[in-house]
Structure formats: structure tokens, C-alpha cells
Amino acid sequence: MFYQIIRLILYPFISILMMIGGKRGDFLKRRLKQDFSSLKSEEYIWVHCSSVGEINLSETLIRKLLKSREERILLTMFTDTGIGVARDKFGKDERVDIFYFPLDDKKSILTILERIKLNLLILVETEIWPNLITEVGKRAKVIIVNGRISDRSLKRYKKLSGYLRKVFFSIDKFYMQSDEDSRRIIEIGAQPERVETLGNLKFDISFQKYDDDEKRELRELFNVDGRKVFTAGSSRSGEYEILLETFKQLKDTILILVPRHIERTPQIEEIIKHYGFTYKKYSELEDRRERTDIIIVDKIGVLRKIYSITDIAFVGGTLVNIGGHSLLEPLFYGKTPIFGPYLQNVKEISKEILHLGLGYKVTNVDEFLKSITEIEKKQEGSVEKIRELFEKNSKTADKIIERLKNLK
Numbered sequence: 001m002f003y004q005i006i007r008l009i010l011y012p013f014i015s016i017l018m019m020i021g022g023k024r025g026d027f028l029k030r031r032l033k034q035d036f037s038s039l040k041s042e043e044y045i046w047v048h049c050s051s052v053g054e055i056n057l058s059e060t061l062i063r064k065l066l067k068s069r070e071e072r073i074l075l076t077m078f079t080d081t082g083i084g085v086a087r088d089k090f091g092k093d094e095r096v097d098i099f100y101f102p103l104d105d106k107k108s109i110l111t112i113l114e115r116i117k118l119n120l121l122i123l124v125e126t127e128i129w130p131n132l133i134t135e136v137g138k139r140a141k142v143i144i145v146n147g148r149i150s151d152r153s154l155k156r157y158k159k160l161s162g163y164l165r166k167v168f169f170s171i172d173k174f175y176m177q178s179d180e181d182s183r184r185i186i187e188i189g190a191q192p193e194r195v196e197t198l199g200n201l202k203f204d205i206s207f208q209k210y211d212d213d214e215k216r217e218l219r220e221l222f223n224v225d226g227r228k229v230f231t232a233g234s235s236r237s238g239e240y241e242i243l244l245e246t247f248k249q250l251k252d253t254i255l256i257l258v259p260r261h262i263e264r265t266p267q268i269e270e271i272i273k274h275y276g277f278t279y280k281k282y283s284e285l286e287d288r289r290e291r292t293d294i295i296i297v298d299k300i301g302v303l304r305k306i307y308s309i310t311d312i313a314f315v316g317g318t319l320v321n322i323g324g325h326s327l328l329e330p331l332f333y334g335k336t337p338i339f340g341p342y343l344q345n346v347k348e349i350s351k352e353i354l355h356l357g358l359g360y361k362v363t364n365v366d367e368f369l370k371s372i373t374e375i376e377k378k379q380e381g382s383v384e385k386i387r388e389l390f391e392k393n394s395k396t397a398d399k400i401i402e403r404l405k406n407l408k
Helices: 002-020 022-032 052-068 080-090 106-115 130-137 151-159 161-168 179-187 212-222 240-248 262-275 303-307 328-332 344-355 365-393 396-405
Strands: 043-049 072-077 096-100 117-124 141-147 173-176 195-197 228-235 253-259 279-281 294-296 312-315 337-339
Touching (some): 002 022, 228 240, 253 303, 262 279
Parallel strands (some): 043 072, 141 173, 279 294
8 A cells, every 4th residue: 555655646746757858757758658559469478677687687588488388478678778688689579579667557557468368477586566466466477586685675675574475475486596585585575385496597598609700800899919808897886996906007908898887988988087098988999999908898788798808807896885797797708707795686606606716706906916816827727617507507497487387
């Protein structure tokens, strides 16, 4: 009831913002004023993801659903970048319909449910939307896959556990990443018999492999010219100073900065200028392959390819209290990741990586430099360990598909 009251209070302000337009108004219009008439009166599985990370890790599962099931797929995304990636991956598939998530708007949700014959709702990584879950739960099965509860979310959810317990009653299965995530979801209201630890879909991500020619072309574009490649992937504000201080100590190295939010590029440029390094933006390179100290990647979707040519890989969102981004991406390309102490979002994977000696946790420049030296000594011996790690944790999507066969 409290949730619905809050939404009723907000609706007039939302309507005003949509009428005014601008960035916020357009954001709301794209999600609340959608035309769902293209949806077909057929059986569907609804898969909801939040952003790029979730659609990437869900790709294998979605493709397996399309292969093993007869239903169409309704794929909804929260962010603009997420829907762009979803369209790139599935836009040409005639059995997949892609829309923005309508911000848990009950009217929009009911419109969708009236048009389609929904059999199953799959929520990726604990996307808890009360109206969506409750309304779908009256008509179809609801499951959470790759579920996780971060430290920050746990504190927030505990305060709402009474309300969440009612919402969770409409969820048939909670397939969680780790035993700790399973314990936490039960703590905030899930029924224990509905919770199961299945592993992390991130290990099932279908990473693209790049041949020698593609790697050579990228090195030439960056004008690596025999230097080592130091990549800072998904980097965040507050991390650039320690990255640049570390880079200052390295010889014969080029730094590739891949910010999590490319709109922060102007601020990054100012920091680089302060340090006196030369730099180019990725969008400016084209055929102008000038030698420069640093490249700022102001384009989405190229980080993995850059990891494939990297010698030193740092994963951002870990030196500041964000909680970390994918540690598996550099690992897949045989690179030992360096990361900071803030690992809430990748807790279990980071523990496994550190236990196997396949990553380094750092908090300052000295530790950063020491880890780089260690990586240079051990990199070749890490390849087999990395392969074993992926083999041990793979097949989560297959486990989910098997569980769905028996979901009643």
C-alpha cells in the first residue's frame, strides 16, 4: 500500500516533467508512453534486465530459451545503453520483442499482459519491481536468476522486509549466485524452499574472440609501437588520480582509459592535462595513428577487444565505493585483473580469483606497481588456472533451463 501511495503522489510530477520535455522528460516518455501494439497474442517469456551488464550475462540464457522453448521472448531494459545493446544482439530475431521497462507502471504492465499470453517472467539479478511481480504472479510463473544481494542492498531491504515478504510470495523460484546471496534473500523475506544456489551466469557470457589480424589492427590504431598496454576498464571518478600516478612510474607503456560513463570524458581530459600527459580520444583516432601517452575510449562496446591486447588490466569501480565491474572479462582473454578493495558487486568471484592467485587487490600506487611486477612474472602460468576457473563455474544457464522443465 505504501508503495502505491508513493507512486500516486509522484504521478503528477512525472506528468509535468513529460510535458516540459528535456532530458528527464524524454527519459520518462520513452518508458511510459510506449506503443505495445506490435506485441502478438502468443505465448511469451518475459525477460527483464536493467542495463548492459545484465543483458550481456543473460545472452546465453536467452539464446538457450529460444532454442529449447517455443514461446516468444519479451525483453525489457531499463537504460538507454542497455536497450541499444539488446537491439544489437536480438533486434533481428523475429521471436524477440524489445521494449523499455515501463518503470513498474501498473497500467502499462496490464496493457502488456492483456496483449500477450505470458507463461514466465524472468528477472535478472534481483530486479524487484512490486507491481510487475504481483501482477504477473497472478497469471504466470515468476523467477529470479543470477540473484544477488549486495551489502548496500541488504541494509535497505532489511528495512522493507515486511513489505518484501508479501511481494516475494509471488516469486516461484530464487536462483541465486552464491550461498551468501541465498542466505540474504531468505533473511529479507524469501521462503527457504523456493531458494537455490545455481551459480553465476557471468561465466556463461559468450565473449567474442579476436584473431591475430584484429588484434594487430587495434594495436596499430592505438599506435602501441612496442609499448605495453595498460587498460583501465569501467573506470570511475575518484580512480583516475591513482591510475595516473601509477602510470607515471611505468616505462614504455600506453594507458587506455575506458570510463564507465563516457559522458565524463571532459572531466577526465582535465585531470590528464593536470598531469601533463598527451592524449587522444578514441573517436578522434580514425586513421590518424599518432603516438600519444593516453587514449580515452569515448565509445561503448570496445572494452573486451581492448582487453584482448592488454598487458596490464585494471577493473574499475573498485578503488571507489561502487562495488566493482566484471572481473571475468579480462580473465577470459587470459589477463590477470588488478582491482581495488570495493568488491560488493563481485564478492564471490573476487574471492575465488584471489584464492587461485589470478588477481591482485590494491589500495595504493605502491601496491599497484608491485602487482604489475608480479603479473609480469607469472602471466604465462596463469592461463591454465584461468581455463579451469571457467570450466568449474560454467553451465549456469543449462541448470536454469533444466529447472524450468520442472517448474510447476
